[in-house]
Amino acid sequence: MISMDYKKLFSDVLLDIIDLDLDKINSEIKQPINPEHGDLSFPVFELSKKQKKIPNVLAEEISQKLSSKYFSFSSINGYINAKIKTSFLIKETIKEAIEKKENFGKINLDNNLYVIDTFNANPLKMLHIGHLRNIVTGDFVHNILKFVGADSKPISYGGDIGTHVVKWYWYYKKLPENEKIIPKKDVSKWFGNIYLKAGILFEEDKEKHKEEINQLQIEIMNNPSLQKEIKYLAIESQKAYNKIGEELSITIDSGFLESEAEIKFNEIREELFKKYKDLFIESEGAIVADLKDKELGYFIIIKNNGALLYGAKDISLLKLKQERYPSLKNFIYVIASEQDFYLKQLFKLFSIIYPDTNHYHVSHGLINTSEGKMKSREGGHFLYEDFRDEIFVNVKKKLIENGLLENEEIIKEISFGVMKFEMLKTNLNKNIVFDISQALDFQGDTSPYVQYSGVRAKSILRKVDFQDSFLNNLDYNYSFEKEEHLLALKINDFKEKVILAYNGYKSHILVNYTLELAHIFNKFYTTCPVLVEDEKIKNTRLFLIKSFLITLENALNILGIKIPEKM
């Protein structure tokens, strides 16, 4: 069935009266902030200027002439306001949501195949809450792409070589034998803490330790058994990350390692440099790409000592991706905004050497705390597991407070909901100033608030026995509360929000939508009793609740959040 487009209905009515083209009318129609004004509005200011009439008078004049079986009209302050007839709105909303269920809100916008670079965590380092934003954002991009019809393969790319590896191993080597054993749980935290301690020790005597690490690097290069040991540890560290991805229910289709990209680059370098002689040039012993753009400058890919930099490995990584995913043309990179310039350079380079590929950077802000930036090179870190455990403890406490039994599944659904919601609720461009006490407050604009509204809906639906077939016999002629109207209206908004969130991969649009939806549902819940005597009111409201639940579940699914049965 075709979903109802109320904006179009309104503009069709206006088109008969107003001397403007349809596109113009459509672009001017807005939703009033104050619902008292109506559901849709059209400002007449531009028209009044053209016709040299006072806006108030003109708006009143036009609204008098309008008539429609779907709307009632009014005018105020130079706006023509349209209110959708409640019985019509509720009937159409329920019908569409119940019929489409998990497909409600889906729209076919994109049929491409994408590979998404996400989960940018290096093995033999640590996973902190800055990474969490990256991981969760990547999963959102994957989910929204799937929702609008695209195919997407999220991949992880880990740096298993480089100075951080040596630094990690340098400290690890000093540990007593019993502390070198990889623990059974919180493996990533164990790896991370070694890196953190290495950093602290390093700072104590930079000169001396730098020399030690350089020596160790040479030793490793000449000793295959050390290489083997480090390789083993890196794989274990990578496995620990994969486990975190699993517990967060993050989709990762496959993984790539920096060492693979390095090998691949050495395979293709000769041909590459030969083919693009003018592009890759030598500068002070290093090899740079001359991007022929004064803003982008030179792009270094190989150091003067011969070591490959990220640029080189990203060139070959693209090849690796295409080998694994044949016919792949579209690449999305979920990477923090500090690399904006680097990616601008890289994309420019790709436009020359891989002209038939498309690249898009989903740039996200960092996570800061009051102590300073959450960055892997510096101190003051908030490890993933510490954040998770603190939330777990508080959620468990709240459950017991509410007289519910401890349930591992529910604790996880709520806790991971909190973690994801916190990471996705802020505009991508912004840095998040992270405050743990705010994340532990489960009131107001939070994931538990949204989940709670869903739990309430489920709880009512559990109490009654009703079937979708009742839909055909619903009676829509009773005196509606305004909350019923607003709830139906908000459910309808979902389709538009999906499109907005897809354009530019803006998770916060959907997060805010779930908050608004939950908010209006909670208002509905307090003013509109459902399990009432009157059968026709009861059944219509039950369907409205079911429609709400379908919409909320679909929206939260895109964010990777589940609604528990009880909480």
Place this chain on the structure above:
RNA sequence: GGGGUUGUAGCAUAGUGGAUAGUGCAGUUGGCUUCGGACCAACAGGUCGUGGGUUCAAAUCCCACCAACCCCUCCA
């Protein structure tokens, strides 16, 4: 020096041309013999960084400036 992002109430955040700038936390006050109170209702709190400009209309567009953060040939 050049480039990018951000600046909205004590804190956090939404709003990119439209009505009285929306929301949450913190503060004050009210609501459980009730389909679940992680809720609802109400009060108070704003020079939308500053100064110009464009427009019937500017937090939103343009210009200049200020502040914070990030990046800019050999870090990842």
